[in-house]
Amino acid sequence: MVNDVSDWPNVSIEDTEEQRAQAKKISDEIDDAIQRERRAKEEKRPPRKVLLLGPSQSGKSTLLKNFHLLFAPKSFHAEAEAWRAVIHLNLAQSVNFILDNLSTPNTISPGNKLFLRQDAGPDVGQLRIRLSPLRQVEISLNQCLTVEHEATPRRPISLYNNILRTEGTSKSSIRGGSAWKALAKSQTLHSSIKSELQKTRSILDACRDDIVSLWSDPAVREQLKKQGTTLEDSSVFFLDNAFRVAARDYIPTADDILRARLETIGVEEHRIVMETADAGEEWIFYDIEGSRGQRVASWVPYFDDVHAIIFLVSMADFDQSLPDDPQVNRFADSFTLWKTVCENKLIAQTPVMLLLNKADLLQEKLSAGIFFAQFVKEFGDQPNDLKSVSKYFKTLFMAAHDIHSPKERRLFVQTTCAIDTQAMSLVLREVKEVILVAMLKGNMI
Ligand SMILES: Nc1nc2c(ncn2[C@@H]2O[C@H](COP(=O)(O)OP(=O)(O)OP(=O)(O)O)[C@@H](O)[C@H]2O)c(=O)[nH]1
Ligand SMILES: [Mg+2]
Numbered sequence: 001m002v003n004d005v006s007d008w009p010n011v012s013i014e015d016t017e018e019q020r021a022q023a024k025k026i027s028d029e030i031d032d033a034i035q036r037e038r039r040a041k042e043e044k045r046p047p048r049k050v051l052l053l054g055p056s057q058s059g060k061s062t063l064l065k066n067f068h069l070l071f072a073p074k075s076f077h078a079e080a081e082a083w084r085a086v087i088h089l090n091l092a093q094s095v096n097f098i099l100d101n102l103s104t105p106n107t108i109s110p111g112n113k114l115f116l117r118q119d120a121g122p123d124v125g126q127l128r129i130r131l132s133p134l135r136q137v138e139i140s141l142n143q144c145l146t147v148e149h150e151a152t153p154r155r156p157i158s159l160y161n162n163i164l165r166t167e168g169t170s171k172s173s174i175r176g177g178s179a180w181k182a183l184a185k186s187q188t189l190h191s192s193i194k195s196e197l198q199k200t201r202s203i204l205d206a207c208r209d210d211i212v213s214l215w216s217d218p219a220v221r222e223q224l225k226k227q228g229t230t231l232e233d234s235s236v237f238f239l240d241n242a243f244r245v246a247a248r249d250y251i252p253t254a255d256d257i258l259r260a261r262l263e264t265i266g267v268e269e270h271r272i273v274m275e276t277a278d279a280g281e282e283w284i285f286y287d288i289e290g291s292r293g294q295r296v297a298s299w300v301p302y303f304d305d306v307h308a309i310i311f312l313v314s315m316a317d318f319d320q321s322l323p324d325d326p327q328v329n330r331f332a333d334s335f336t337l338w339k340t341v342c343e344n345k346l347i348a349q350t351p352v353m354l355l356l357n358k359a360d361l362l363q364e365k366l367s368a369g370i371f372f373a374q375f376v377k378e379f380g381d382q383p384n385d386l387k388s389v390s391k392y393f394k395t396l397f398m399a400a401h402d403i404h405s406p407k408e409r410r411l412f413v414q415t416t417c418a419i420d421t422q423a424m425s426l427v428l429r430e431v432k433e434v435i436l437v438a439m440l441k442g443n444m445i
Contacts, residue, residue, distance in 0.1 A: 045281065047271070047281075047282035047283060047284045048281070048282075048283045048284070048307050048308075048435060048436075048439065049283075049284045049285075049286070049305060049306045049307050049308075050283065050284070050285050050286070050306060050307065050308050050309070050310060050435065051285075051286045051288070051299070051302050051303070051306040051308070051309045051310070052064060052285055052286065052287045052288060052310050052312070053288060053290075053299060053309055053310070053311045053312070053337075053341060054290055054311050054312035054313060054334070054337070055290045055313070055314070055317075055330065055333060055334050055337055056263070056289070056290035056291040056292075056323075057290070057314060057317070058290060058312040058313055058314045058317075058334070058357055058358075059312050059314060059355075059357040059358060059416075059418040060264070060287055060288070060290060060310075060312050061262065061264055061287055062258055062418040062419065063310065063312060063355065063357075063416075063418050063424075063428075064270060064285050064287050065257060065258055066258065066418060066421060066424040066425070066428060067272065067283070067285070067428055068270075068272055069254055069257075069258075069421065070276070070421075070424070070425050070428055070429075071272065071274045071275065071276050071277060071283075071428075071432075072272050072273060072274060072275045072276070073275060073276065074275055075272070075273070075275070076254070076257075077254075079257075080251060080252050080257070081197075083252045083256070083257045083260055084250065084251070084252050085141055085144055085145055085197060085200075086145065086260045086261075086262055087238060087245060087252055087256055087257075087259075087260050088137065088141055088200060088201070088204055088245070088246075089137075089138065089141040089142065089145065090234060090235065090238050090260060090261060091204070091211070091238045091239070091242060091245055091246065092134045092137040092138045092141065092200075092204070093138055093235075094231065094235040094238060094239055095131055095134050095207075095211055095214065095215075095239075096134055096135060096138055097231075097235075098214065098215075098220065098224065098231075099127075099128050099131065099214075101224060101227060101229050102124060102220065102223055102224070124214070124217070124219075124220065127210050127213060127214050130207065130210045131207055131210050131211065131214065133203045133206075133207065134203070134204075134207060136203070137200045137203050137204060140196050140199065140200050141197075141200055143196075144193050144196055144197060201248060201250075202248070204246040205246055205247060205248040207246065208242060208243055208246035208247065209243075211239070211242040211243075211246060212242050212243050215239045215240075215242060232261070233361065234259045234260065234261045237259045238256075238259070241256075254421060255419070255421070258418070258419045258421065259419060263289070263291075264287050264288065264289045264290070265289055266288075266289055266298070267286055267287070267288050267289070267298065267302070268286070268287045268288075269284060269285070269286055269287075270284070270285045270286075270287060271283070271284050272284075272285065277432075286302050286306070288302075291324070292322060292324055292325070292333075296340055296341075296344075300344075300346065303344065303346040303347045303350070304346060306347075306350060307350070307351070307435060307438070307439050308350060308351045308352070308353065308434075308435040308438065308439075309341070309347060309350055309351070309352045309353070310352075310353045310355060310431065311338060311341060311352060311353065311354050311355070312355045312357050312418075313334045313338065313354070313355070313356055313357060313393070313397070314330070314334070314357050314358040314361075315356050315357065315358055315359060315361075315362040315389065315390060315393055315415070316358040316361035316362045316364075316365060317330035317331060317334070317358075318330065318331040318372060318375045318376055319365065319370055319374075319375050329375060331375065331376055335396070335397070335400065338354075338397055338400060338401075339400050339404050342400060342401045342404040342405050343404040343405070343406065345406050348405065348406040348407040348409070349407065349409070349442065351409070351410070351412070351434065351435060351438035352401070352409065352411055352412075353411075353412040353413075353414075353431055353434065353435075354397055354398075354401070354411060354412070354413045354414075355413075355414055355415075355416045355418075355427070356390060356393050356394065356397070356413070356414070356415045356416065357415075357416045357417070357418050358417065358418070359386065359390060359415050359416060359417045360417045360419070360420070362386060362389060362390070363386045366384055366385060366386060366389065371384050372384055372389050372392075376392075379392055390415045393415075394413055394415070397413070398411060398413060412430075412431070412434050414427050414430075414431075
């Protein structure tokens with residue numbers, strides 16, 4: 001038995017209290033850390049997931065670009081280098097396409113005039129020779145944008161079916177996760193690709209006066225018109241801006257990027273980390289190919305997992321048929337597709353937003369004297385103006401939604417022009433709010 005305090009272990013009462021205080025401090029710190037971690041976990045909400053649906057060329061990828069520009073401008077502009085390559089490809093292909101369409105069989109030998117002309121405009125035969133390096137530009141850019149760094153064969157890009165509205169031969173394609181994405185993150189670029197891109201820029205710069213001469217030649221326009229060759233809107237835009245776009249020091253503007261056309265192939269997943277509002281939050285967009293054979297079956301796997309669906313329709317396609325089925329009118333096709341989406345049980349509870357897009361092109365067509373009722377008989381004798389036609393779209397699509405949806409669901413509808421960044425910023429802020437409110441109501445966040 002120990003009676004003498006001197007035999008006790010060398011621990012004073014003060015020391016024990018100090019130790020206790022120390023232990024409590026450590027314990028409190030641990031508790032705080034656990035709390036902080038828990039709060040951080042709660043604050044780090046899961047990403048918002050949005051599915052973009054609609055027929056081909058309705059503007060799905062353009063809407064996504066707008067969202068990117070508005071909420072993550074730094075990372076949007078960081079992709080400018082890759083977009084420059086796409087825009088240059090657009091331009092080179094448009095020029096090559098025009099030259100191909102101006103030529104008549106057996107007139108390919110150098111110096112041959114493409115057609116006889118009475119005025120003193122530029123010699124198209126000479127232009128054709130001077131612009132021949134653009135063939136190589138097209139091939140090189142095609143490779144840079146589609147060939148993965150591993151040796152997987154890729155479908156080549158051809159924007160021809162986008163350039164020529166009346167024909168549909170091959171597809172323009174950039175695949176999700178392909179070289180296009182690597183190009184968008186230019187710091188990962190192989191030096192050979194960098195030098196190839198430099199070369200194409202030099203060639204375009206050397207050709208720019210000739211591109212302008214070709215495109216501004218009234219006889220060339222007349223010839224294309226006579227043949228019924230109609231250029232796509234985005235091709236016309238880049239040809240109109242060729243002097244600026246082909247310049248050596250060209251940097252794409254946001255407007256240029258919105259106009260650049262790349263057909264989506266399959267499903268592309270885009271992750272956008274917000275910079276301007278709700279900084280740090282992540283939004284995931286599934287941008288889905290809208291061409292026919294790739295539809296609902298490939299969309300269904302995403303239905304389960306998304307917080308909202310944005311469906312886009314082009315209001316300006318009413319006078320066109322599908323490239324792969326000339327019997328089917330594009331307006332009718334969009335409507336059928338819309339009904340299929342509405343009636344799907346898997347998304348009965350998912351908020352759906354309908355954007356009636358390309359209001360500007362619709363306006364242009366109606367002003368040019370194209371009658372909506374000629375293609376959509378049910379429109380009857382209503383005024384052939386933007387207000388009446390867009391109201392018709394809205395009423396028809398809303399009614400179909402209400403009839404075909406398995407459960408009652410609120411529908412957000414808006415007419416849009418996806419190349420108008422200012423107007424789109426208002427629409428997208430609203431779209432974002434609608435999605436967040438719907439998620440809150442459904443306890444999805
Ligand atoms: N004038 C005009 N052009 C638009 C509008 N919206 C999109 N575009 C253009 O239309 C073309 C097609 O748009 P995309 O966004 O690529 O269409 P998409 O729905 O993604 O098409 P897929 O990828 O084939 O399914 C692009 O050149 C866009 O710049 C619009 O409101 N007005
Ligand atoms: Mg697309």
